[in-house]
Amino acid sequence: MRAETRGRPGKGGLGVGRVWLLALRDLRLEVRDRAGVLSALTFLAVMLFVMALALGPEEGALRRAAPGVLWVALAFLATLLSTRAFALEVEDATLDDLLLTPGGKEWVYFGKLLFQMLLLLPLSALALFLAAGLFYLPLEKALTLFLTLALGGLGYASVATFYAGLLARLRGREVLLPLLLFSLVVPVVLAGVRATVGLLEGFPVAEVASWWQLLLVFDLVYLTAGALLFPLVMEG
Amino acid sequence: MLKAAHPERPDALTWAFLGLGVLLLPVGFYLALSAPPDVNQGYLARIMYLHVPGAWLGYLAFFVTFLYSLLYLFRQDPRYDRVAMASAEIGLVFMGLALVTGMLWARPTWGVYWTWEPRLTTTAILFAVYVGYFLLRGAIEDPELRAKAAAAVGVLGFINVPISYMSVKWWRSLHQTQSIDLTTGKIHMDPAMLQALLFNLLVFTLLYLGFVRFRALVAALEARKEEA
Amino acid sequence: MLRLEAVSKRFGRDWVLKDLTFTLARGEVVALLGPNGSGKTTLLKLMAGLLKPTRGRVVREGRALFLPNPPAFHRHLTAREHLLYDLAFHGREGDWQGALARYGLPEDLPLAAFSSGMKKRLALARLELLSPDLWLLDEPETALDTEGRELLLKALGKGRKGGGVVLATHDRALAEEAADRVLWLGAA
Numbered sequence: 001m002r003a004e005t006r007g008r009p010g011k012g013g014l015g016v017g018r019v020w021l022l023a024l025r026d027l028r029l030e031v032r033d034r035a036g037v038l039s040a041l042t043f044l045a046v047m048l049f050v051m052a053l054a055l056g057p058e059e060g061a062l063r064r065a066a067p068g069v070l071w072v073a074l075a076f077l078a079t080l081l082s083t084r085a086f087a088l089e090v091e092d093a094t095l096d097d098l099l100l101t102p103g104g105k106e107w108v109y110f111g112k113l114l115f116q117m118l119l120l121l122p123l124s125a126l127a128l129f130l131a132a133g134l135f136y137l138p139l140e141k142a143l144t145l146f147l148t149l150a151l152g153g154l155g156y157a158s159v160a161t162f163y164a165g166l167l168a169r170l171r172g173r174e175v176l177l178p179l180l181l182f183s184l185v186v187p188v189v190l191a192g193v194r195a196t197v198g199l200l201e202g203f204p205v206a207e208v209a210s211w212w213q214l215l216l217v218f219d220l221v222y223l224t225a226g227a228l229l230f231p232l233v234m235e236g
Numbered sequence: 237m238l239k240a241a242h243p244e245r246p247d248a249l250t251w252a253f254l255g256l257g258v259l260l261l262p263v264g265f266y267l268a269l270s271a272p273p274d275v276n277q278g279y280l281a282r283i284m285y286l287h288v289p290g291a292w293l294g295y296l297a298f299f300v301t302f303l304y305s306l307l308y309l310f311r312q313d314p315r316y317d318r319v320a321m322a323s324a325e326i327g328l329v330f331m332g333l334a335l336v337t338g339m340l341w342a343r344p345t346w347g348v349y350w351t352w353e354p355r356l357t358t359t360a361i362l363f364a365v366y367v368g369y370f371l372l373r374g375a376i377e378d379p380e381l382r383a384k385a386a387a388a389v390g391v392l393g394f395i396n397v398p399i400s401y402m403s404v405k406w407w408r409s410l411h412q413t414q415s416i417d418l419t420t421g422k423i424h425m426d427p428a429m430l431q432a433l434l435f436n437l438l439v440f441t442l443l444y445l446g447f448v449r450f451r452a453l454v455a456a457l458e459a460r461k462e463e464a
Numbered sequence: 465m466l467r468l469e470a471v472s473k474r475f476g477r478d479w480v481l482k483d484l485t486f487t488l489a490r491g492e493v494v495a496l497l498g499p500n501g502s503g504k505t506t507l508l509k510l511m512a513g514l515l516k517p518t519r520g521r522v523v524r525e526g527r528a529l530f531l532p533n534p535p536a537f538h539r540h541l542t543a544r545e546h547l548l549y550d551l552a553f554h555g556r557e558g559d560w561q562g563a564l565a566r567y568g569l570p571e572d573l574p575l576a577a578f579s580s581g582m583k584k585r586l587a588l589a590r591l592e593l594l595s596p597d598l599w600l601l602d603e604p605e606t607a608l609d610t611e612g613r614e615l616l617l618k619a620l621g622k623g624r625k626g627g628g629v630v631l632a633t634h635d636r637a638l639a640e641e642a643a644d645r646v647l648w649l650g651a652a
Contacts, residue, residue, distance in 0.1 A: 014555040019528050021552050032540040034489075082341055092538035096514050102527055103554045159392070170375050179371065180389065183364035184396050187403035194407060210406070218399055225395065229388045232309055233381075377476040380516065462477055 014103040018166040022098075022111030024222075029088050036084040037119070040077060044127055047073050052134040055114055059136055065134035067196035071152070071189050073127050078153060079178055081119050082160035083157045085112045086168040095168065105231035109161065113226075124149040137200070144199050144208075151215040152192035155222060159184050162226035191215050244457065246450055253446030257439055264439045267432040274429070283341045287434060290334035291359060297327025297444060298362060298394055301369075305390030308383060315452075315457065318381035320390055321373070321449035326368050326444055331363050348389035354405040361400050365393035379459070465490045465628040466511060466598055468526075473506055480506045483520070488628045488645065490525075493620060495639035496632040498649030504632035505532075507649065508600045511630060522526035525625060526597025533603040535587035537577035543569055543586055550590055553566040568617060577614075579609040588619045597627035605635045617642060 030036050048069065055065045060074060089095040098108050132139050163180050167173035195211035197203075246254075264285070274281035307313075338356055339349045351354070359390035369389045376382035466488040474480045480503040487571045496504045503561055510522055512530040537546060547560040564571055567585040578586065584607045591599060604616055621644050623629040633639055639646055 018555070019554050021549065025545075025549050028545075029538055029540050088538065094538055096509075096512075096530060096532065097536060097550070098553070099514060100512060101300065101525075102555065161394075162388075174376075176368070176375060177372060179364070180368045180574055183368055184362055184392060185394070186361050187399045190403045190407050212401055214399070214406070221395060221399065222392070223552065225392055229309070229391065233384050233388050234512070235381075235384075378519065379476075427538075 014107075018115060019102075019107050019111045022108065023114035023118055026085075026088070026112070026115040029121070030084060030115075033088065036081070036087065040080055040119070040123060041126075043080060044073060044077055045130065047076065048127065048130050048134055049171065062135045063137075063200075066131055066137055067193045067200065070127065070131050070149075070196060071136065071193045072148060073093060073131075073155060074192070075156065075185070075189055077118055077123060077127070077183075078116075078156040079181055081116055081123075082164040082181075083174075083177065084119070085116055085161050085164045090168055099234055105234055108234075109165065109227050109230040112165065113157055113161045113223075116161055117154065118158060120153045120157055121150060122151055132144045137175055141199055145196060146196045148192060148199065148212070148215075151212060151219060152188050153201045155218040156181075156185050158219065158222045158226050162222075162230055165218060165230060187214065187218055192217070240345070246453055250446055250449040250453070252459045253442050253449065255446075256284040257442035257446055260435075260439045260442065261277040264432070267435050271429045272426050274426075280344055281429075283337050285333055285436045287337040287341060288433060289437045290330045290337060291355075292437060293333030293444050294327050294334050294362075294442050295397075296360070296441075297323045297330060297448070298366065298397075300448070301327065301366075301390045302394035302425055303396075305387035308387045312380075314379070314383060315456070317387065318452045318455040318459070319448065320387065322448045322455060324369055324390065326447045326449060328363070328366050328370070330440070330444070331359060331366070331419070334364060335359060352404065352408055354401055358397060358401045362397060365389070365396065369393065375417070379462070465492070465525050466630075467523040468511070468524070469520050471510060471517040471522060473486050473503075473510060473515065474518045477573075481517075481649075482509070485520075485652040488630060490628060491624055492645065493629040493631070493643045494645045494647055495643035496630060496647050497634075497636070497639060498650060499594040502648055502649040505602050508632055510604055511598070512600050524598065528598035529591060529594060529596040530600045531566060531587050531591060531602060531604060534580060534608060535583045537578075537583060537586065539574045540574060542572045543578075544571040544572055544608065546575065546586075547590060547593060551593060554594050557593060558595075560589075560593055563593055568611075579610055581612055584608050585612055585615060588616060591623055592619060595622075595626050599623035599626070599629040600633075601629065603633055604623050604631055605633055614640075 013016070051065070051069045051073075052062065055069070056062050086095065089098065099105060101108075128137070128142060128145060128149065129139075131137055132142070137145070160177075160181055163177055167176055167180075170176070191214040193210045195208050198208040198211065268282055268285040271285075272277045275370055277309070300323040301320045304316045304323065308316035308320060335356075338359075342351060343349050369386060372389055373382055375388050466486075468484055471481060471484045471486075472479060475504040484507070488579065492561075496507060498504055498549055506515065508530060510517055511524070512528045513522070513524065514530060537636070542629070543564055544560065547563070549557055551560065559567055567589045569582060569589065575583070575586075588604070605613065620631070622630055631638075631643070
């Protein structure tokens with residue numbers, strides 16, 4: 001008889017695995033598409049350059065401006081990237097397929113968020129190195145600085161991914177996303193800049209840690225809220 | 237009997253709130269103007285009779301929006317969405333009043349229109365969130381999706397308030413040398429002033445309740461027209 | 465299998481569906497017929513759970529999958545990659561190679577290079593592999609050649625055995641050949 005092509009439940013079932021798989025698939029799609037990542041890279045480079053030109057050339061001024069510049073770059077970068085979270089789904093009309101998978105819709109949120117972080121983290125590291133060169137940042141502190149960027153990036157991305165999903169099929173989303181986003185993520189930028197300044201000026205660890213705590217609280221609150229609300233707003 | 241279930245006119249309670257509020261408004265005005273001038277600021281402090289109730293009610297209104305947004309997300313009853321929207325709209329007005337009066341007050345007191353004071357900054361952020369709330373509502377045609385999306389913003393926006401406040405407060409407290417000495421703005425509360433303030437607070441609350449009920453009714457009538 | 469109770473759906477001010485009651489029994493194939501704009505796609509999406517009814521309710525047994533027209537695929541993936549991802553997202557395993565062979569499709573060609581007929585076949589292969597309980601197909605006959613049509617009919621048979629099928633179509637002959645019942649949607 002003909003081979004049976006009817007599928008059967010897999011041994012792995014539905015677990016964390018598919019969250020990773022979605023993130024990696026999107027990464028693969030993004031790399032093959034090239035449009036998104038390239039524009040993010042160019043944007044980052046241009047922004048840092050222009051800021052350095054505008055605020056320099058005096059070393060002291062550049063050093064002082066560095067934390068602010070870094071976080072402004074991160075904020076705009078994360079906003080730009082979040083449009084990629086669902087851009088290809090909308091272009092290819094595959095969003096419905098994801099929403100019809102068994103086992104709830106929260107996993108799609110986490111998968112898309114992970115995808116965001118997989119793009120954001122390397123780009124943040126790149127931003128850090130560029131800023132180190134242009135703004136005289138000490139690279140010995142790179143690790144703790146990167147940790148700060150990661151914490152802030154996670155908070156930013158958890159809100160951005162949620163809103164990107166919500167707005168995916170609406171007209172006028174390019175205008176709405178920044179407005180909705182920026183009003184919510186003020187604490188991230190504030191805390192991030194403060195922690196960065198603290199690290200660069202050698203403030204006591206306790207003080208920097210309190211800003212990290214604020215970032216962590218923000219991350220947890222918005223990750224949870226985003227995951228809970230995501231299934232509700234993805235239905236028509 | 238059917239009329240009671242689908243009202244076409246504001247009910248007695250709504251009229252009571254609005255009527256009482258409007259009647260007592262001139263009384264509050266009189267009390268505000270007859271209260272003694274402040275020790276530090278003189279007659280300038282009188283703007284607080286508008287500013288404080290405005291801010292208080294703005295926050296209350298957004299809290300109500302938060303509650304009803306949550307209720308809508310759990311129950312999907314369009315009534316909850318209408319109340320949330322009405323409260324957000326009225327809240328925006330009160331909040332706007334608080335921000336404007338705050339800026340007008342700041343200029344002569346502190347010398348600048350704006351300062352990064354925690355409460356003022358958090359209020360501005362909240363204002364922006366709810367402007368976004370209405371822009372989002374305007375962008376969605378489908379009533380059910382619109383209500384759900386708005387409810388999400390209502391919830392996310394409000395839980396941001398304590399986090400924003402804490403972050404701005406800590407941020408502000410780091411400044412060792414403050415260019416603006418906020419203590420010069422402090423008001424010493426005379427009992428007569430407190431009385432006037434609380435009275436105006438009551439009047440504003442009555443007006444808020446009346447306006448929200450009224451606005452929610454208008455929204456219900458609009459929804460009913462669409463269903464026909 | 466599937467039950468719609470007094471379902472109405474509106475978009476903005478347009479009532480696309482009004483007060484529709486419908487039951488699909490297990491093992492049944494129902495064809496949706498009606499002019500363009502009569503709400504066939506909307507109805508299928510409601511059945512799938514992609515849309516929620518404005519009024520009334522939808523009761524569904526098991527998993528449903530929706531095949532839109534035209535089919536939706538990531539153009540940067542190959543058929544192999546797409547099927548593997550889809551299987552993983554649904555927590556299933558299946559002989560995707562066999563399926564691709566039976567439908568006459570290449571494994572490693574980017575989907576951007578597929579013709580619309582090929583995409584239709586891939587969509588059917590995907591449905592077979594994911595084997596939902598409820599198949600909801602929007603104009604599945606479009607872009608298929610004679611051989612493709614044979615494959616479609618066989619697939620519909622599999623869908624029937626798996627649970628139930630609802631297909632929206634403009635093709636009366638297909639409806640007659642494949643369906644047990646016909647549901648007519650009139651333009652409002």
